[in-house]
Amino acid sequence: MENIEQLSINTIRLLGVDAINKAKSGHPGIVLGAAPMAFTLFTRHLKANPADTEWFDRDRFVLSAGHGSALLYSMLHLCGYGLTIDDLKEFRQKGSMTPGHPEYRHTKGVEMTTGPLGQGISTAVGMAIAESYMANKFNKSDIKPINHNTYVICGDGDLEEGISMEACSLAGHLALGKLIVLYDSNDIQLDGEVALTNTDSIKGKFEAMNWQYLRVEDGNDVDAIDEAIKEAKACQNKPTIIEIKTVIGYGAPNSGESAVHGAPLGEDNTKALRKALAYDYEPFDVDKSVYDFFKKTVIEKGDQADSEWSVTLQKYEKKYADDYKELMHFIDNDYEIIDENLPTYEVGSKEATRKILGKMLDQISADMPNAIGGSADLTPSTFVKGANGVFEADTRHGRNIKFGVREHAMTAIVNGITIHGGLKAFGAGFFIFSDYMKPSLRLASIMQIPSIFIFSHDTVCVGEDGPTHQPIEQLTMLRSIPNFDVIRPADAVEVKAALKIAFESKLTPTAITTTRQPLTNLSTTSEDGVRHGAYIAYEPKKKATGIIIACGSELELCIEVAKTLAQQEEYVRVVSMPSQFLFEKQDKKYQEKILPSTITKRLAVEMGHPMSWYKYSKNVYGIDTFGISSPLKYIHEYYGFTVDNLVNVYKNID
Ligand SMILES: Cc1ncc(C[n+]2csc(CCOP(=O)(O)OP(=O)(O)O)c2C)c(N)n1
Ligand SMILES: [Mg+2]
The missing domain is CATH 3.40.50.970 (Thiamin diphosphate (ThDP)-binding fold, Pyr/PP domains)
Known part of the structure; x- marks a missing residue:
């Protein structure tokens, strides 16, 4: 490894640690341990253009271990994604660009929101499926407009979660060769040693799920990580997990302990860290040579790759005009339901x-x-x-x-x-x-x-x-x-x-x-009504003195109830409310038209827990017990979802 690479890795480490110290909150352990793998990935492999984060054929990168947000933000800063040193100084502060966990749609370069362990790696499987479907559909033997990898950094916790095993099992079955997971294997998690709770063989597990398993013994060995990623990329018919042995909190006095997982190092420990890493810079100070290095290895390379893709796309358009048009429709996602x-x-x-x-x-x-x-x-x-x-x-x-x-x-x-x-x-x-x-x-x-x-x-x-x-x-x-x-x-x-x-x-x-x-299938249901969340599905002949609100299977029942009540000279409107969410989005005028505040006699009816209806009606006929095993024909009677019972219920409310 060159000196500039070592300096860059230590810069990533200290930027993260300084941000966490300033915030008095965050997770330095993973920042210090996983900096070399993040560095290797971003500077030697990740195909991405920081100036164009929407570039369709970019590699996707997911930090599944979302508690390592400070690591990601340091990388995004150095790689020119628009995060400034001031943004790093605002880590975890109200309204900052560097929130506690990475947030999608908030910070450029963050491909998804992570934090709940297991979600990142599993969502990445979806990204790899999408790439693989589109590559198969659009790529030709001579021109390949869709050709990107999905990379993940995950930790021990990610792999302990059930969802990850579900997703990785499917990824192996589907032979998603372009999914590459870097596993920050540091034998430590929040509560202590991994060995206290988990003795699984990750190799055994993943090989059993049709993955390629690779191992890097020294998480600081950039060249070894580089080689493993190359090997992973070369393997087209299996996803790859690279177990990279790291030391949590590398360089800090409490490295290798769970204490360094989620607590700021503080002044003394950070001083010791700087000394151990022989890193002589003030907090948030970055050597110009480091910026230059990232400019060359990430920013310029990314810009070039993006431009090359544009040329590829032009060739594709020329030679495969119809496919090109279709690809653009896909990318714009502008198909409509006919x-x-x-x-x-x-x-x-x-x-x-x-x-x-x-x-x-x-x-x-x-x-x-x-x-x-x-x-x-x-x-x-x-x-x-x-x-x-x-x-x-x-x-x-x-x-x-x-x-x-x-x-x-x-x-x-x-x-x-x-x-x-x-x-x-x-x-x-x-x-x-x-x-x-x-x-x-x-x-x-x-x-x-x-x-x-x-x-x-x-x-x-x-x-x-x-x-x-x-x-x-x-x-x-x-x-x-x-x-x-x-x-x-x-x-x-x-x-x-x-x-x-x-x-x-x-x-x-x-x-x-x-x-x-x-x-x-009813005569009064309406598409426009559904778009408004709720609408009048039955209006009595005479002025309504009450309202029944229903949706789904209870709507036809409630219309029957209202008709029966009308025969008994009790006039009730029935409102179909298939979406409370959309109804809440309507203006007050529309809401008032459907549910006039002057009509206070109301009953909401649903074969489910009543809780979500009290906002619209003080009377709710629902079910707040667990169900029973029974043929359908007894169910309505058992729970009282019959015309006779609901007529009665309605008559007894005010
Ligand atoms: C689903 C879920 N459970 C619990 C947590 C809280 N949590 C955050 S990190 C962590 C420890 C994870 O250990 P590991 O992945 O090994 O991370 P490391 O300590 O090595 O950084 C826990 C329990 C979480 N973020 N998500
Ligand atoms: Mg760990």
Whole structure:
């Protein structure tokens, strides 16, 4: 290693440590231990142009160990991504460009939000899937417009999380050769030694999952890391994990101990660190030669690679004009749902919304060549699958991803495909198992990405499978996630609207829930209404003195209730509210039109936990116990979701 390389690595280390010291908060352990691998990756391998962070064919880099944010920010500063020394001085401060964990859409060069361990590496699998699908679709033997790697730095904690094993298992099965994981293997985690909790063989585990396993004995050996990355790149038919043995907190007096994981070094220890590393610079001082080095190895190289890609693209346009046009449509993600191609359903006909959605999604997938997704081993139940056959190692043209029973990884992977760009990704499962997906759903909302999730079997009407499979609190849970749109359609018109909203969304993930059981296609449901979140689905002949709010399978029931009440001269409006999220986005005037504050007699009805409805109605008829195993025909009676009972309930409220 040259002196300038050693100086650069120590600069990365100290910038991180100084930022953490100033903030009096952060994680110096990984910064000191993993600086050489980050350095090697960025200066010798990562194909990226800091001046153009949206360059489509850039390598993707995910810092899965998000607690190492100070390491990433130091790198981004030196590599010219626009972060200044002042930004580093503002590490973890209110409103700064350098928040506690890396935040997507906030700091240039941050490819995704990380922090919850396991999410980064799993989302990266989605990015690698997207690359692999697009490379197969667009690359020609002579011109390859899509040709990039996905790199990850992860730690012990990342690999202990279940989601990582789900995702890495699928990555191995799919032979994602362009996924390269650098594992910061330091034998230490927050609570102490890894050995206190984990004696797995990472080699054994990953080889069993069809990965290439490489090992670098000395995490400070830049050339050895470089060689391993080269070997990883050369392996095209397997993802690679490079276990790099490092010392947590390298150079600090408390290196090798968990104490250095997450506490600022402080003045004395930092002094000792500077001495140990023979690093003679003041806090936040960077030698000019270091900037020059990064300019040459990252900034200029990145600019050149980007320009070369433009030339490649021009050649591609000339020789493969139609493919080029299609590629641009992919990159711009500007396909639209073709309304008139979607199936229509006669009013009064009966069909489960899962079946309606399945048919519509099949058509959407046929019309939108960049739609890709599938189910977590539940295709015959959810009716959700991608087009064109299965996406497999040897059939990369397939757009149906068989996620297997890996709901959590599926969610992260859908997020990864979405973040990668070029494709529209969706995943599906039983609604009850959204519980398994929550951390990644939440991350999608935080990142403001339009991932799409479809959940079938959305109420206790699942029936025979019983309480373990009957959702109760899941709607409440999902509706409480900020920037998450839950749409619960009542019939074909509303399903269509929901799909259009989901596919058009730019900054919000969407979940659409569907029923197992048939519902009636209604005469008064409306796409425009769904777009407003709520609308009047039944208005009595005489002035309404009360309102029933419902959605999904309860809408037709509540319209029947209102009709029955009208016969008894009690006049009730029925509001369909498939999306509380979208209704909240409407102006006060619209909200007042649908739910006039003068009408205080209200009842919300849903076969789920009542909690999320009290905002709109002080009376809620819901279910706050676990379900029962029973054929569907007894379910409505058992819970009182019948016209007679609800008429009674309504009459007894004020
Ligand atoms: C899902 C999740 N659980 C817990 C944490 C809190 N946490 C952050 S880092 C960490 C220790 C991780 O150990 P390792 O990956 O080995 O990092 P190192 O100490 O080596 O930097 C923990 C428990 C988290 N960020 N995410
Ligand atoms: Mg560790």
